[in-house]
Amino acid sequence: MKKNTVHIPMPIRYLINAAAIAAIYLIISALSSAGVITNYYTKILILICINIILAVSLNLVTGYLGQLPLGHAGFMAVGAYASGIFMRAVSGSMPTGLAVFLSLILAAIVAGIFGFIIGIPALRLKGDYLAIITLGFGEIIRVVLLNIDSVLGFNFTYGAASLKNIPKTTTFTLAFICVVVVCFLIHTMMKSRYGRAILSIRENEIASESCGIRTTYFKTMAFVVSAAFAGVAGSLYAGYLGILNPANFGFMKSIEILVMVVLGGMGSMIGSVVSAAVLSALPEVLRAFADYRMVAYSLLLILVMIFKPSGLMGTYDFSFTNLIGRLIGRISGKRTARKESAE
Amino acid sequence: MLTVKDIHVYYGPIHAIKGVSFEVNDGEIVALIGANGAGKSTILKTVSGLLHPKTGSIEFNGEDITKVEPHRIVKKGLAHVPEGRRIFLRMTVMENLEMGAFTQKSVREEDLERIFERFPRLKERRKQIAGTLSGGEQQMLAIGRALMSHPKLLMLDEPSMGLAPILVEQIFEIIKELNDSGTTILLVEQNAGMALEIADRAYVLETGNITLSGTGAELMCSEEVRKAYLGA
Amino acid sequence: MAKRDVREPFIPERDKGLTPTIECIGLGIDFGGLTAVDDFNFTLGRTEIAGLIGPNGAGKTTVFNLLTKVYQPSRGRMLLLGKDTKGMTTAEANCAGIARTFQNIRLFKDLTVLENVLIGLHNEIRYTMFEAVFRLPRYWRAEKAARERALELLSIFNMQDMADDIAGSLPYGAQRRLEIVRALATNPTLLLLDEPAAGMNPAETAELMETIRRIRDMFKISILLIEHDMNLVMGICEGIAVLNYGRLIAKGTPEEIKSDPNVIEAYLGKKGC
Amino acid sequence: MSVLSMIVSQLINGLQSGSVYALIALGYSMVYGIIMLLNFAHGDIIMVGAYIVWVTMSVLGLPPAVGIIAAVAGCTLLGVIIEKVAYTPLRKSPRLSLLITAIGVSFFLQNIAQLIIGAGSKTMPAIVSGPNLYIGSVNLSFVAIVTIVVSLISMAILTILVQKTKMGKAMRAVSEDMGTAQLMGISVNKTISFTFAIGSALAGIGAVLYSCAYPQASPTMGSMLGLKAFVAAVLGGIGSIPGAMIGGFAIGILEAFVSAVGLSVWKDGVVFAILILVLLIKPTGIMGREIKEKV
Amino acid sequence: KANEPSKTPGGTDQPGKPAEGGSIKIGLLGCITGEYAQYGIAVHNGAKLYINKVNAEGGVNGKQIEIVEYDDKGDGTEAVNAFTRMVDNDGITALIGSVLSGATIAVVSEAYPIGMPMISASATAAGVTYNEDTDTVFSNVFRVCFIDPFQGEKMAHFAAEVLGAKTAAVIYETGNDYAVGLKDAFVKAAQEIGISVVADEGYSKGDKDFRSQLTNIAAKNPDVIFSPNYYEDDGMIVTQARQVGVTGTFLGGDGWAKVTEYASAADLEGSYYCSAYAPGSTDAVKQFEADYAAAYNGETPNMFAALGYDAAVVLVDALKAAEAKGLTAGTDEYKAAVIEAMKNTSAVGVTSQYSFDEFNNPIKDAVIIKITDGKEVFDRMF
Numbered sequence A: 001m002k003k004n005t006v007h008i009p010m011p012i013r014y015l016i017n018a019a020a021i022a023a024i025y026l027i028i029s030a031l032s033s034a035g036v037i038t039n040y041y042t043k044i045l046i047l048i049c050i051n052i053i054l055a056v057s058l059n060l061v062t063g064y065l066g067q068l069p070l071g072h073a074g075f076m077a078v079g080a081y082a083s084g085i086f087m088r089a090v091s092g093s094m095p096t097g098l099a100v101f102l103s104l105i106l107a108a109i110v111a112g113i114f115g116f117i118i119g120i121p122a123l124r125l126k127g128d129y130l131a132i133i134t135l136g137f138g139e140i141i142r143v144v145l146l147n148i149d150s151v152l153g154f155n156f157t158y159g160a161a162s163l164k165n166i167p168k169t170t171t172f173t174l175a176f177i178c179v180v181v182v183c184f185l186i187h188t189m190m191k192s193r194y195g196r197a198i199l200s201i202r203e204n205e206i207a208s209e210s211c212g213i214r215t216t217y218f219k220t221m222a223f224v225v226s227a228a229f230a231g232v233a234g235s236l237y238a239g240y241l242g243i244l245n246p247a248n249f250g251f252m253k254s255i256e257i258l259v260m261v262v263l264g265g266m267g268s269m270i271g272s273v274v275s276a277a278v279l280s281a282l283p284e285v286l287r288a289f290a291d292y293r294m295v296a297y298s299l300l301l302i303l304v305m306i307f308k309p310s311g312l313m314g315t316y317d318f319s320f321t322n323l324i325g326r327l328i329g330r331i332s333g334k335r336t337a338r339k340e341s342a343e
Numbered sequence B: 001m002l003t004v005k006d007i008h009v010y011y012g013p014i015h016a017i018k019g020v021s022f023e024v025n026d027g028e029i030v031a032l033i034g035a036n037g038a039g040k041s042t043i044l045k046t047v048s049g050l051l052h053p054k055t056g057s058i059e060f061n062g063e064d065i066t067k068v069e070p071h072r073i074v075k076k077g078l079a080h081v082p083e084g085r086r087i088f089l090r091m092t093v094m095e096n097l098e099m100g101a102f103t104q105k106s107v108r109e110e111d112l113e114r115i116f117e118r119f120p121r122l123k124e125r126r127k128q129i130a131g132t133l134s135g136g137e138q139q140m141l142a143i144g145r146a147l148m149s150h151p152k153l154l155m156l157d158e159p160s161m162g163l164a165p166i167l168v169e170q171i172f173e174i175i176k177e178l179n180d181s182g183t184t185i186l187l188v189e190q191n192a193g194m195a196l197e198i199a200d201r202a203y204v205l206e207t208g209n210i211t212l213s214g215t216g217a218e219l220m221c222s223e224e225v226r227k228a229y230l231g232a
Numbered sequence C: 001m002a003k004r005d006v007r008e009p010f011i012p013e014r015d016k017g018l019t020p021t022i023e024c025i026g027l028g029i030d031f032g033g034l035t036a037v038d039d040f041n042f043t044l045g046r047t048e049i050a051g052l053i054g055p056n057g058a059g060k061t062t063v064f065n066l067l068t069k070v071y072q073p074s075r076g077r078m079l080l081l082g083k084d085t086k087g088m089t090t091a092e093a094n095c096a097g098i099a100r101t102f103q104n105i106r107l108f109k110d111l112t113v114l115e116n117v118l119i120g121l122h123n124e125i126r127y128t129m130f131e132a133v134f135r136l137p138r139y140w141r142a143e144k145a146a147r148e149r150a151l152e153l154l155s156i157f158n159m160q161d162m163a164d165d166i167a168g169s170l171p172y173g174a175q176r177r178l179e180i181v182r183a184l185a186t187n188p189t190l191l192l193l194d195e196p197a198a199g200m201n202p203a204e205t206a207e208l209m210e211t212i213r214r215i216r217d218m219f220k221i222s223i224l225l226i227e228h229d230m231n232l233v234m235g236i237c238e239g240i241a242v243l244n245y246g247r248l249i250a251k252g253t254p255e256e257i258k259s260d261p262n263v264i265e266a267y268l269g270k271k272g273c
Numbered sequence D: 001m002s003v004l005s006m007i008v009s010q011l012i013n014g015l016q017s018g019s020v021y022a023l024i025a026l027g028y029s030m031v032y033g034i035i036m037l038l039n040f041a042h043g044d045i046i047m048v049g050a051y052i053v054w055v056t057m058s059v060l061g062l063p064p065a066v067g068i069i070a071a072v073a074g075c076t077l078l079g080v081i082i083e084k085v086a087y088t089p090l091r092k093s094p095r096l097s098l099l100i101t102a103i104g105v106s107f108f109l110q111n112i113a114q115l116i117i118g119a120g121s122k123t124m125p126a127i128v129s130g131p132n133l134y135i136g137s138v139n140l141s142f143v144a145i146v147t148i149v150v151s152l153i154s155m156a157i158l159t160i161l162v163q164k165t166k167m168g169k170a171m172r173a174v175s176e177d178m179g180t181a182q183l184m185g186i187s188v189n190k191t192i193s194f195t196f197a198i199g200s201a202l203a204g205i206g207a208v209l210y211s212c213a214y215p216q217a218s219p220t221m222g223s224m225l226g227l228k229a230f231v232a233a234v235l236g237g238i239g240s241i242p243g244a245m246i247g248g249f250a251i252g253i254l255e256a257f258v259s260a261v262g263l264s265v266w267k268d269g270v271v272f273a274i275l276i277l278v279l280l281i282k283p284t285g286i287m288g289r290e291i292k293e294k295v
Numbered sequence E: 001k002a003n004e005p006s007k008t009p010g011g012t013d014q015p016g017k018p019a020e021g022g023s024i025k026i027g028l029l030g031c032i033t034g035e036y037a038q039y040g041i042a043v044h045n046g047a048k049l050y051i052n053k054v055n056a057e058g059g060v061n062g063k064q065i066e067i068v069e070y071d072d073k074g075d076g077t078e079a080v081n082a083f084t085r086m087v088d089n090d091g092i093t094a095l096i097g098s099v100l101s102g103a104t105i106a107v108v109s110e111a112y113p114i115g116m117p118m119i120s121a122s123a124t125a126a127g128v129t130y131n132e133d134t135d136t137v138f139s140n141v142f143r144v145c146f147i148d149p150f151q152g153e154k155m156a157h158f159a160a161e162v163l164g165a166k167t168a169a170v171i172y173e174t175g176n177d178y179a180v181g182l183k184d185a186f187v188k189a190a191q192e193i194g195i196s197v198v199a200d201e202g203y204s205k206g207d208k209d210f211r212s213q214l215t216n217i218a219a220k221n222p223d224v225i226f227s228p229n230y231y232e233d234d235g236m237i238v239t240q241a242r243q244v245g246v247t248g249t250f251l252g253g254d255g256w257a258k259v260t261e262y263a264s265a266a267d268l269e270g271s272y273y274c275s276a277y278a279p280g281s282t283d284a285v286k287q288f289e290a291d292y293a294a295a296y297n298g299e300t301p302n303m304f305a306a307l308g309y310d311a312a313v314v315l316v317d318a319l320k321a322a323e324a325k326g327l328t329a330g331t332d333e334y335k336a337a338v339i340e341a342m343k344n345t346s347a348v349g350v351t352s353q354y355s356f357d358e359f360n361n362p363i364k365d366a367v368i369i370k371i372t373d374g375k376e377v378f379d380r381m382f
């Protein structure tokens, strides 16, 4: 037990965390209804939420499972198109709330199925071979989305002409809820035997096997969950932009997500969250620099990696309640110390 | 031949070696013994240039090598068989041996023969990928590889670890032989008994400090050493 | 060479009537042209501590790898508690009761000591994914129980205070001990230890011997260990098998082995013990 | 055109683009071989090389020989500088950090090129010219012949360099274990710089050949090229020199034939599908050696 | 050959300045970095050329036009963000943009609900001004360029009626909605009027080797080859086509402007493309070219620059109308007035006089340009 840390019991921890999250949400809502946060900032906040989901879900496979997939955008694409096509089909014939809910679930399921189909063969390979095979699948998904209409003989994805007129249902509230849910699910999973099994595979696969962990099963599971959440992000994206083009989900998008994960610190959820937020907002902050903004962005990447090679957060995982515990501990430190010496 | 003067070595904030001085004279076998984590391997790494001391100096054959890069130190005739063997796992046994002769002009047939004579196992497994060798075989390879560079001073880090008793005996015999044929030896050993037996002189290291030193025989009789390192 | 019946454990009278922990019948494996293990016949009783010794490269670790299904044998059979293990994976072999440590330590280095043990307990902890992610009561109960169990196991080696340390930062000896605890956590019937005393000094080794014996007595399991430290092997093994060039050259009690001329020539050397 | 001559023409098309891929894949593979880095900036080094050709020949009006030398020298220098500035500080860092740095360098080169030279493509003058060759009805362009021949020669030289010289040995040792390589008397810094120099020089040659065949230079030309070369390197077995060559030619020929049979729309998909199939059958690529971890 | 993009970030069009009482803020959005930057930069340069000219001449109704210029990298997400920022933070009253169709459509879905007048110089996809799902026209969106189907059809008819072609081949970039749009229209029209399309070849973005596809085309020996891509690819395609023995006449869309810099005169000889702009054709064009060169280091403008200029002309003309009504810039009435004025415009740009059809697309004839001796020569209106 570390000194000066007051251990806060579980139910209270939940309450504190829930209160903190609600507070963040309420503050943002209040600011936006007061007009301080304009439509523009709301849009960026939504985008940040989408990118957080992407980064956190990729982190599951990259940071926690220790694999390097380069096709994450492919899963996002699958989710986006599934949801976009669904929303176009049902718009008007179903209450919007229900339709949105179903589209999120559908996107997760479809992307998860793709994750499964791709994960089974991909996970047989290791390291950079896994990277290239997932990259390949990602590209295949893109090419299929682009050309499938000519095979089917009717309009399905609209290929290069883009899937347009998707109802724009993604609000900040929805995106925020999704972030909270996804982070909560990943967090609780990682803090269970399932999560530990995933970590053990990253650490040492052979030892993990010999501890009775069916590594193939858990690898596939992590892959599927990660893909499903990417699908959720895709669904939000479809409802955010209202138009989908396969070119948005190319290799570079996968790289962009990977950069968020690594920059945040592999295996650190808070790291992924922070760096997804920073990197999504950065182009907007740099907007004033016009031509120089991509140069600035690339220099920043290089510099952060050189000076902070393990990412902004390393593998550190922030716990709000622990922080409070430490604060309380520090305040009441003297008293505790006295007690201890008495004991 | 080797003079180490008051070196302090750090791993980041960890102060691993706290002012160690010792020397190895031409033709000697010097042993360095001590508990786990005492800093024995750290000292060897510092001498061979893989680590650099914060303060203090290291002289080899009268030359200051404190800040010299490891590959240059090797060229001066100092070989280091690192802890945990560190052979090239993806190369064959033969290629590993050839690597050992990197500082030589060419790979000499008679060198190989000499090594194969000492370790017939290696000759058998010449073409095997070194990574699939058994633990002991890898240890033999690591020593053989170091010999390929004709070192004046050979530093061995726990050469007997993981070796069968019969081989441990052989290894110590080989060390003696090498010494007889003119190679100076600096030996780090967990197997303190055997080490002290063949050592001319020895140092005892405890958490970064030298606490005892003397001839092998002297230390062998020391009550402290017997209790802590000989298990008696 | 001390001749024994292939199917007999070392101390047949002790576990009479119980199926042996493990029976190997004509087990063998080839790597390309190399026959690493051949015609390996070996039986281990339910609570025996046995040693597997032999020169470097004799095939000892390979036997462990066969037992734990890291390698599939080229020939022969292997029964675990009387059941054929054909086609099992490493994970299944572990679930069936075989746990091991590794010659080159394989801890989950970046995780804490406690987490390492909890991963060992993986199959002992019972709750579903649903219960886990939504933190239902069964999750809390199972996690609490697992934590307590893990600390209890760590206390065998007096390591409960290190529970929150990062495994990779432990001293070498502690890492070896942690590997044993992790293996024990999987609730094995057979524990395989590959050179547990390597890198330990004589004092530490003596302590380890005590612990190994205690583990056997506490958990009533059989232990097979590979070790080059003859003090340890001769000190705690009830039976010893000797491998050379992949073949068994001797099997017997420590006394029998110590005086076996074949073993002396191939392995122990004149000064041996 | 007969079916046969059609096949031969398509084969030559494939060989020509394949030999450029192969050359670039080689550089990729060498750098990967030594520090396990997917050098994302490799394609962009080619871009810089192409611009050097353009500047020396079109802007300064110098003869082709100067352009070629300048491109190769410039790429070599650039490769070494990138290694020193961006990769050396990260030698002890996790591999993924290095990957991100490489991506950063790649973005940087692309955007700085756009800032300095402009977004549009620049047209190259003819670097080599000569008569086309006709074999029956098959038309063999001079550029194609030059491209194929030069890349084969470069690969041969490289193979000899890596297999027969001490530097080659040092490269292998460093790639396995830098610390131990030092204990063998190998200078790690020198070896890595040398590898980058060679890899980048190959990129320079690649840039020249590319400029001959596809006389356009644009800031983003490297990314697709780099990706294809990366795929080629992995297909062949990354880290292996003959593998990179086989992979490069395989991708080139594959693309040609996929297009030839009328699947041009699906080309990238088919190429990746075949890559995936190959990897599933042979998980380390065509020439890659699988080295199992001993337990 | 000076071909540098002229950069004018900073200076007068630096965003974020508080709106002065006497200025009218308009947005200028397009891809000025990234893969398609050359088009975006040209459009922006053209537009800024006109607006600076207007400002220099005293502005509109005595008010200066303030440009808020943002980059969208050709990406829809970025475009929407940038547009929203223009609306919320900068308070623009009208938008020129975006450059690529995809990004423009994304912006339209934001701009339509708030009735923001917008005019694009180069977004050619039909969906920019028209929602085919709901059969509604986006009343606030205009463009000065042709739509994709228009050009494809035009070239098919041109091939049949002028060149007497019987067989045709197409080669296009598969991921590019512009190329696909033109190609689809061409193929459809060709079939209707009796040209048989003997080869349909695609390639992907970033490809530089088209020999395999062209070898296939060569084997079919078509009369015309329709290559409706951007000029850099088209140049390469024509060059390689001649190498592998394609002898037919090349036809292209307005993406061909400037193609003469990317292929040799011999290879291009006799090719046609349709355009909205014929360099050096009229006095107005010559004046524009001279002004452009003076403003941007002697650079020759291309069609994108001309259309950027025209977009600005049409918009400024509408602004004048709104100002004439005495409305305040930024208000909804003002915007409605601008839209109203654009709808009924008769402004005269460099390339044409403008009026819009019921889909807010410009009504103007295509210019057919023939390439002779490496020069782009006005052939006819068609």
Ligand SMILES: Nc1ncnc2c1ncn2[C@@H]1O[C@H](COP(=O)(O)OP(=O)(O)OP(=O)(O)O)[C@@H](O)[C@H]1O
Residues within 6 Å of the ligand: B011, B014, B016, B034, B035, B036, B037, B038, B039, B040, B041, B042, B043, B083, B190, C172, C199
């Ligand atoms: N890379 C490292 N980073 C941080 N600390 C280290 C590192 N390597 C060694 N140490 C610490 O330095 C001290 C000395 O280690 P060293 O390896 O030299 O000991 P040793 O005497 O060789 O022990 P052993 O008998 O276990 O090999 C130990 O406390 C160890 O924990």
Ligand SMILES: Nc1ncnc2c1ncn2[C@@H]1O[C@H](COP(=O)(O)OP(=O)(O)OP(=O)(O)O)[C@@H](O)[C@H]1O
Residues within 6 Å of the ligand: B132, B133, B134, B135, B136, B137, B162, C031, C034, C036, C054, C055, C056, C057, C058, C059, C060, C061, C062, C063, C103, D292, D294
């Ligand atoms: N995967 C493999 N491929 C090829 N040969 C192998 C492989 N694994 C082991 N071997 C060989 O099989 C033999 C037995 O190896 P093993 O590791 O079992 O030896 P060991 O008895 O454990 O020796 P040590 O005591 O030195 O650890 C060795 O000669 C080794 O080189």
Ligand SMILES: [Mg+2]
Residues within 6 Å of the ligand: B040, B041, B042, B083, B157
């Ligand atoms: Mg040590």
Ligand SMILES: [Mg+2]
Residues within 6 Å of the ligand: B134, B135, C060, C061, C062, C103
């Ligand atoms: Mg072993």
